[in-house]
Amino acid sequence: MSAAMTQASSQAMSHAATDKRCDVSVKDVEISFGRHVVLEKLSLDIAQSEFIVLLGPSGCGKSTLLNAISGLLDVNAGQIWIGGRNVTWEEPKDRGIAMVFQSYALYPRMSVRENMSFGLRVAGMPANEIQKRVADAATMLKITELLDRKPSQLSGGQRQRVAIGRALVRDAGVYLFDEPLSNLDAQLRAELRVEIKRLHQRLRATMIYVTHDQIEALTLADRIAVMKDRVIQQLDTPQKIYREPVNRFVASFVGSPAMNFMPGRVERGATGATFSLGDLSIPIQGYPFKSPGLTGAAVLGIRPEHVLSGAEAGPNAFNAQVEMAEPMGADTLVWCRTPSGASFSVRVDSGPSIAPGDTLPVSFPVGTLSLFEEGPDGRRL
Amino acid sequence: MLAIRPRLASRLAAWVALSPALAVLVVVYIGCTTWTIWISMTASRMLPSSNFVGLRQYEALFANERWTVSVSNLVIFGTMFMIASLALGFLLAVAIDQRVRAENLLRSIFLYPFSMSFVVTGLVWQWVLNPTFGIERIGKNLGFADFKFDWIVRQDMVIYCLVFAAVWHAAGLVMAIMLAGLRGIDEDIWKAARVDGLPTWRVYVSIVVPMMGASFATASVLMATSVVRLYDLSVAMTNGGPGIASEVPAKFVMDHLFERQNIGLATAAATSMLITVAAVVGPFLYWQSRRRAAAGAH
Ligand SMILES: Nc1ncnc2c1ncn2[C@@H]1O[C@H](COP(=O)(O)OP(=O)(O)OP(=O)(O)O)[C@@H](O)[C@H]1O
Ligand SMILES: [Mg+2]
Numbered sequence: 001m002s003a004a005m006t007q008a009s010s011q012a013m014s015h016a017a018t019d020k021r022c023d024v025s026v027k028d029v030e031i032s033f034g035r036h037v038v039l040e041k042l043s044l045d046i047a048q049s050e051f052i053v054l055l056g057p058s059g060c061g062k063s064t065l066l067n068a069i070s071g072l073l074d075v076n077a078g079q080i081w082i083g084g085r086n087v088t089w090e091e092p093k094d095r096g097i098a099m100v101f102q103s104y105a106l107y108p109r110m111s112v113r114e115n116m117s118f119g120l121r122v123a124g125m126p127a128n129e130i131q132k133r134v135a136d137a138a139t140m141l142k143i144t145e146l147l148d149r150k151p152s153q154l155s156g157g158q159r160q161r162v163a164i165g166r167a168l169v170r171d172a173g174v175y176l177f178d179e180p181l182s183n184l185d186a187q188l189r190a191e192l193r194v195e196i197k198r199l200h201q202r203l204r205a206t207m208i209y210v211t212h213d214q215i216e217a218l219t220l221a222d223r224i225a226v227m228k229d230r231v232i233q234q235l236d237t238p239q240k241i242y243r244e245p246v247n248r249f250v251a252s253f254v255g256s257p258a259m260n261f262m263p264g265r266v267e268r269g270a271t272g273a274t275f276s277l278g279d280l281s282i283p284i285q286g287y288p289f290k291s292p293g294l295t296g297a298a299v300l301g302i303r304p305e306h307v308l309s310g311a312e313a314g315p316n317a318f319n320a321q322v323e324m325a326e327p328m329g330a331d332t333l334v335w336c337r338t339p340s341g342a343s344f345s346v347r348v349d350s351g352p353s354i355a356p357g358d359t360l361p362v363s364f365p366v367g368t369l370s371l372f373e374e375g376p377d378g379r380r381l
Numbered sequence: 382m383l384a385i386r387p388r389l390a391s392r393l394a395a396w397v398a399l400s401p402a403l404a405v406l407v408v409v410y411i412g413c414t415t416w417t418i419w420i421s422m423t424a425s426r427m428l429p430s431s432n433f434v435g436l437r438q439y440e441a442l443f444a445n446e447r448w449t450v451s452v453s454n455l456v457i458f459g460t461m462f463m464i465a466s467l468a469l470g471f472l473l474a475v476a477i478d479q480r481v482r483a484e485n486l487l488r489s490i491f492l493y494p495f496s497m498s499f500v501v502t503g504l505v506w507q508w509v510l511n512p513t514f515g516i517e518r519i520g521k522n523l524g525f526a527d528f529k530f531d532w533i534v535r536q537d538m539v540i541y542c543l544v545f546a547a548v549w550h551a552a553g554l555v556m557a558i559m560l561a562g563l564r565g566i567d568e569d570i571w572k573a574a575r576v577d578g579l580p581t582w583r584v585y586v587s588i589v590v591p592m593m594g595a596s597f598a599t600a601s602v603l604m605a606t607s608v609v610r611l612y613d614l615s616v617a618m619t620n621g622g623p624g625i626a627s628e629v630p631a632k633f634v635m636d637h638l639f640e641r642q643n644i645g646l647a648t649a650a651a652t653s654m655l656i657t658v659a660a661v662v663g664p665f666l667y668w669q670s671r672r673r674a675a676a677g678a679h
């Protein structure tokens with residue numbers, strides 16, 4: 001412990017992360033509580049300085065995976081490697097990690113300063129080094145004036161800053177966040193989100209961040225791991241996850257307002273592949289099918305912001321019946337029906353007003369739509 | 382106007398509903414207390430008299446050796462009992478909090494003594510500590526011929542026997558209160574402490590105990606009331622003996638009220654106890670209300 005401490009303390013905070021190896025590998029990890037299997041043969045490789053977001057609905061095992069990486073939870077099988085070391089059976093404090101919790105988990109009877117310094121003091125770090133680290137972290141997080149307050153005298157956002165500060169002073173190579181912002185209101189969340197991103201760019205440390213908020217995931221992540229039902233459904237860049245979701249679950253979980261899904265058939269005719277929605281035939285020539293030549297029942301998915309409408313709709317436009325308009329500030333979400341009765345939404349600029357009963361020319365450009373197998377969990381075609 | 386009338390009516394209804402309780406409070410508590418204080422300043426002996434003698438009864442009281450022994454016993458008993466029962470109760474709770482298998486069973490066992498009255502507790506411990514057929518006898522039977530454990534019949538030690546029995550009686554209750562407090566602590570705090578690399582004992586000492594102020598306060602108040610009321614344990618276990626070595630103030634009051642027929646002295650003793658309790662509780666309540674007001678201002 002003390003050897004690791006003195007080594008760490010001889011390094012200045014801002015460049016500490018870059019000269020330590022801090023990649024993380026989760027290898028075939030299995031975790032179950034009694035007979036209830038939470039993670040099944042889960043593997044995940046995280047590169048140095050990468051920002052990974054674990055995204056998924058409540059109860060899908062995100063916290064469980066994070067706790068396994070941090071060492072707060074023992075794995076039933078598999079291994080955890082951090083910085084090229086097998087740490088599967090090491091205590092959290094020896095893994096070179098720091099963690100931030102949803103409930104802040106500050107020590108309520110200690111001042112902010114004590115909260116941040118207590119762990120280091122118990123580990124036997126020299127007082128001047130502790131003071132320097134606390135001061136650095138406090139400056140970085142703009143909490144210097146709060147150092148002598150008790151957690152009960154802070155707002156939620158300030159508490160979470162302190163909790164992040166307590167993690168920062170550990171000067172770890174890997175930072176773990178378990179839904180750090182979900183107890184905060186929308187505005188604070190946006191503010192701290194930027195702060196965390198800035199922190200990552202500055203420290204270049206590896207960060208693993210759990211959330212069920214897809215906006216957080218899209219804005220923060222280098223790569224997102226979308227989890228459901230004990231497994232990672234898709235591990236990819238935010239761009240890829242947003243544009244090419246591997247299945248309907250990922251497609252519907254990521255993006256807001258949610259993607260439209262319309263069941264129909266893939267057909268092949270003289271003009272190439274089309275998707276038929278009742279009487280309507282939408283050209284999908286050039287869609288990158290995984291298995292070429294496929295036909296039959298399928299589900300078309302398209303995001304509201306990708307539907308072209310009005311003058312932009314182009315030659316392939318069809319007329320949709322407007323049912324309802326939801327103004328959302330910068331733009332308006334318009335709910336329409338296809339001639340065959342399928343409901344979908346379109347995002348349009350809040351310019352000319354669109355009223356229920358109007359007809360709106362729209363088209364589904366092939367470059368942005370996705371096709372899935374039938375069924376609620378259908379895979380991408 | 383119209384808005385005020387229904388409010389007046391509902392307020393009246395509230396007062397009507399409260400009136401029986403209010404009557405009991407005024408007549409029984411305030412009335413009896415005032416009467417007690419008044420009698421303590423008269424020359425009453427067997428029957429109440431209205432012959433005012435000022436503080437003469439109090440002079441007699443504090444010159445009475447039995448009373449001074451009772452008071453010093455109560456101080457020794459109170460201090461040791463409070464410290465020991467809080468400490469033992471907390472340690473038991475911590476032990477059970479380590480997610481032991483037989484948690485429910487252990488909790489019941491520890492809580493069991495509290496379900497017995499002080500009279501039963503006193504009788505049981507009187508037998509256990511009795512030199513002729515208790516622990517001392519067992520030691521001798523085991524072959525330690527000069528084994529001695531006769532605290533209950535020694536004037537200088539008997540009060541510790543009372544402490545022992547009372548702690549045995551109350552520790553389970555303290556444990557239950559403390560365990561509830563421990564379980565109320567956010568799991569994430571433990572996780573954060575583990576990531577911080579704090580040893581378990583350090584987490585308890587520096588983080589958990591300071592968070593358990595409310596549990597300690599609750600347990601302390603309960604323990605303190607049983608200190609002031611201490612009577613039946615002394616009667617059942619030692620009947621104040623040997624000699625007057627385990628006399629306590631409440632027993633002094635009861636004996637003088639009903640056996641020795643000295644109402645004046647008994648009420649003077651009771652009033653002294655009341656003043657002592659008020660002197661302790663009053664500033665405490667004041668301090669608490671100040672603290673609450675300060676907390677509310679934030
Ligand atoms: N200590 C435990 N004992 C038994 N089951 C548990 C325990 N902890 C978690 N689980 C179960 O494991 C599953 C995954 O839990 P986990 O806390 O990892 O979910 P999560 O993805 O973090 O959800 P959330 O977004 O609500 O925090 C859940 O079904 C939960 O019921
Ligand atoms: Mg969770």
